[in-house]
Amino acid sequence: MQKQLISSPLVVSLKAATKKQLFLPIFALCLMLLINVLITPSFFKISIQNGVLYGYTIDIINRGSELIILAVGMTLVVASSGGADISVGAVSALAGAVCVRLLGASYDSYATPMLLAILAALVAGLACGSFNGFLVAKLKIQPMVATLILFTAGRGIAQLISAREINGNMVPGQILYVRMESFRRIGGFFPNVVIPTPVFIAVLFVLITYFVLTKTAIGLYIKTVGINRKAGRLVGINSVLVMFFCYTFCGVSSGLAGVIASSRIYSSDANNIGLYMELDAILSVALGGNSLGGGKFSLIGSVIGALTIQALSTSLYAVGVTADQIPVYKAIVVILIVAIQSEEFKRWWSLIRLHRQAKKAVAV
Amino acid sequence: MDDSVILTMKQINMTFPGVKALNNVDFSLKRGEIHALMGENGAGKSTLIKVLTGVHTMDSGEIYLQGQDTMVINHSPKEAQENGISTVYQEVNLCPNISVAENVFVGRQPLTRFRAVKWKEMNARAKKILQSVGLQDLDVTKPLGDYSVAIQQMVAIARAVDIQCKVLILDEPTSSLDEHEVEKLFSVMRKLKEKGVGIIFVTHFLEQVYEVCDCITVLRNGDLVGRYAISELPRVKLVAKMLGHDFNDLASLRNLDAKKLNNEESVILKAVGLGHAGTIHPFDLTISKGEVIGLTGLLGSGRSELARALYAADHPDKGALHFKGIHLKAKDPIDSMKAGMGFLPEDRKEESIISDLSVRENMVIALQAKTGIFKLLPLAKQNELALQFIKALNIKTPSPETLVKQLSGGNQQKVILGRWLITNPDFLILDEPTRGIDVGTKTEIQKLIIKLAQSGMTIMFISSEIDEMLRTVNRLCVLRDGLKAGELVNDNLDRHQVMAAIAGDQ
């Protein structure tokens, strides 16, 4: 045994392990895309129209950007605390509202410089995230319950922020519009760039997160805290801080998603930005092969999960399933994917195979 | 076949990913027999038991029970219980959230005619059963989690003993018990034996084997070494069979350079009136560099609490601690670690093992935390450290990337020990480090402790085994009811003197 261990190079086994976890999510995504091609032959067709890339696949990646960003944040939250942050959708709406309100509705200038407004939105997300983090990490309130507070309040605050002057008084609950073209570039295209900006942002965000997780020990800390908080404390990890970090990070990612979403519609729609996104984000994490019980996680898995979900929605739209009925198909596909990924299914599968082999052997 | 055989296992094979845990193992048990199952850590003892009780599915093999002509395969512990096999598993496997009484009776509560649980009767019966194993006035309505590991262990035993069975399996039940409780357990076992129950007993304490067992089966690396009557296998031979080679006896070991240490200038740690409300009364303690100090006392006397207070695992609310000449105001373990302490806690499952992480990650985590979050140890370095200590501690694992939860209990303990050695602390607290560790390794660990002390590390050693302590420590600190009751210098102590000091009737 000793020999075996020395002879098996670590790197190889590491790669094998990650491959194993990612194999099924990737497989599911590919299957999803394959079905799409069968239904819509032009699915993979990408053309350049009006100076930008155009096609179903581009739509999926573009529309999926916010989901990817949210899924990344959600992954860390789930890994460190074994619970989900259900406030991400509402926080996105809130951050979007902050950004739009600061930018103002003028046709020829911003009320606040754009970068500053975006920064403010991210700070708003960060504040919400740290509020959640404080409740979960410090006060030890169960994640879903703690985040339920902002889940309810977030849109209320967003509406409060979305105030506009009507006949002399500020009336909240309005949809505010940004009239400056340059703001739309965040959710659209930069001049002479063929790739949608959200895709850039999402890729950059994933890369930075990945970099942080692999170049510092935070990834290891998160896993440790997610698996055994007490043990983590005794080996010198401040679990409160780690969880706090994860929730705050998730808040920032919600803020970023909110900025993109509001830039797409260049307005602050407190009611609809990020609506039900928390569910999709949690689903992405699960479809990526991650356990919702916390502990080990794969960031890339979640990204693939997010793409799978977006591909699913886009293709259901493409087939012409009505919006109300989409959930039925979504449910079935999701259950199939997670069932195939489950340990138990693998066990059954191998049992069946063994059985067959045994039968064959008898027959021979 | 012999009429009195109640359990036969034949040609049992069991494979885990990367490990052949059992290889054609045979086992049989007679009526009224106490049968010791022996072997090193990772020999396959627990696996054999789990295969028998349906926790694991074996690859191949046959199991027969008396009174049933056909082969029996238990698909679940429930089925095993119904087939008359009652088990105490190695790690305490009870539910901390429900009451003690419920833990004893869950799944078999006394019911009224309308199938309603009779709470009063259940509590009363639980109380009686617990008394029979020596737990007087325990509040059986309190959640089990409120009690210490030892008590939980006794509750688990009480539960198993109470289940009407033909076969009783005890997988290292004594690892967290003190002598008094062990005695109680033995008397219960003897009673059951008289009733004709066959008992499988796993332990790493050789004396206990010779005290109660009739018969020994030895496993090594998943292979059956043999089955022996107790009389034909003296201690030395047993150890040799377990290890597969001869073995220099423990008695030869002794930490000899004890006295020369107690001079003031080499004091490394000094606690003045340190205490933590509710667990340990304020105490004074001075420890010199290179010393091995033992903590001794009865169950629940506060040994762990004292250690935890020193390490700031429970932030002490009274007194002061001077460590390496500075006033250490540690709020959290990390502060103590940075100052140069290490702490191997008592409850492996709850407080040490990070079950879903690999052996490597489990080993380097403490050093990583000490180094700081932004200075990730390079993978090569992590690997090097892990391999070094896997070798040094002789940890049985297919690879450093194996998940630590897949190791046997004893090997998990070694991983944790390795975790702290990697941080190279000045002062290392070991709370029951040898729990569940086989004789061979135990000696290794004791030797290691002495060696580390000689090389300048200061060690606090807590163990329920007095002999082990006497062999390794320079000084013994006696605790009673959360109070530091006195100190004994280990010049020529024997166990009787220590026992007397613990009991408090000098």
Next chain:
Amino acid sequence: MKATTYFKNKMSGNNFLLFVTISMFLLMYIGGILVYSSQGFGTMQTFLNMLIDNAGLIIAASGMTVVLITGGIDISIGSVVGLVCMMLAHSMENLGMSASLSIALVLLFGIAFGTLQGWLVAYLKLQPFIVTLAGMFFCRGLTAVISVEQIAITSNTTFLAMAHKNIKILFGATVNKRGIKLYPFVHPSVIIALVALVCVWYVCRYTKFGRSLFAVGGNEQSALLMGINVRKTKMLAYVLNGFLASLAGFVFCLNTTSGFVEQARGFEMEAIASAVIGGTLLSGGVGTVIGTFFGVLIKATIETYIRCNGTLSSWWNKIVLSALLCFFIVLQSVFATLKEKRK
């Protein structure tokens, strides 16, 4: 002396949270009477309205509690309630089924759906959150498949009679501004809810199955090794919950006598919040339906505050509601930590 130790024992562990919940409710309720007496807060009917309005929630939250105790979660119940309403409306209005047949049908559906989810969770070991999230999508979508239009129950007289039945309580009558004497009343749904609550309480407290729920929630591995059929227990928890969700749907439908796609959206969150306020832990192993019942009442009290205030806009409504929720949860956590410290 004896009494205090008895009390101390009762207060230990998880009873403590229940105690906190009940006292909080009483405090809040009395506070409400003091502040909003002119808005009719103190009348008996206001209290009964809390029960009438939340009859469905009481049932669904009880079911949720059972699932939470096992360490699971079920976020599909809102959709199940919506679907059940739609099925009832569709079967009685469009298919002309009798009330009893449709009710039996939807209850059966609840059991079947609970079984399916339970099987996926317990036997296929899928994560409960994901399974029931898919269940939520599925039921909501199915509701839309049956009909995207609202269906009102107008022709089934048995059902309507049941829905409109007022069970009068013959004391505590009030006379309103218009000189009309109003007796306090409840709807049959309240009786159903309370009976269901007591049944679930009994099951949890006094049956083997009920006790196994706690063991499984406390530590699944240990429960398995102690000889509990973990998979069956978990599955049954979901079956029971599925049944209760459909019963809640039926009760809900008595209140609204119609089916439409958006009905009972977010109901699961209310159920979870009620259970948690009532001292149930999402991590499993701890909880009582009595606590959950008071959780529902606390939520109802908070809502009644907001209604009696009568000036809050939508946004302030949301913010105040969650601020109160936050206040409550934090207070609960502070109590729990204080107690932990004392130990």
Next chain:
Amino acid sequence: GASEVAATGSDLITVGYSQVGAESDWRTANTESFKSTFVEANGYKLIFDDAQQKQENQIKAIRNFIQQDVDYIVVAPVVETGWDTVLTEAKAAGIPVILSDRMMKLSDDSLYLAWVGGNFLKEGQDGVSWLNDYVKKAGRENEDLNIILLQGTIGSSAQVGRTQGITEGLAKNPRYKLLAKQTGEFTQAKGQEVMESMLKAYSDIDVVFAENDNMAFGAIDAIKAVGKVPGKDIIIISFDAVHEAFNKMIAGELNCAVECNPLHGPRVAEIIQILEAGGKVEKIMYVDEGVFDTSNAKEVLPTRKY
């Protein structure tokens, strides 16, 4: 039962208003209209309740109004059905009920006194007749027009009424071809998403009907994204006529917005005054609604209250 109303105690008339929520600008304008009408200065006390788009909350609110013993209950129902039980309770307590915005389907019409609201069906028809006029003016009468309909949330009365009005109106003209209808759930983002896929599926679209302004804004973006000019290449007609819609019309991106007037408060106050005076009221009362397009947007905008 209105004559039973006795002026007792305080002389303020308490009105309980159960509002749907704050899901759109239209809705907040509607709320504002109530809040500014039923003020103490006018002799009212308003008890406002926001149902957060949930019928069950409205039912709870009505029960609460009965407990608070209000003089009038005004409900803007989330949905049309399912009100019998609670309105029976209100009737038993002798409190008159006035409906706003949406209608209720009730087994017994005596459960409410009056209804005030817009006429969705007529709005739909107005939209089509505007198109008829526009086509005539532009001289495109003999052209086949391909039309896309972006529907609101399916089942909502605005969607049902407008869809009916539009589809019936379009069916009258054989030159109009309704290519597809799909719901954009009344939101800008969904509207854009649906329009994008429509533009992929159909290369030649002439007219888009969006059942509210927000979806129209989304559609405008989707159209711009493929390089077409909204308002010129594709005619866009939307409903509600919120503030921003006027800006879009001024910019020429939106051709027409059919008004859906949210200012119901004064109308309801009128009814209450008549009832208080012991008079009779009509059961159904529509609010005035106009049609605006690029030609008059600029003049109208400053006069808009929402």
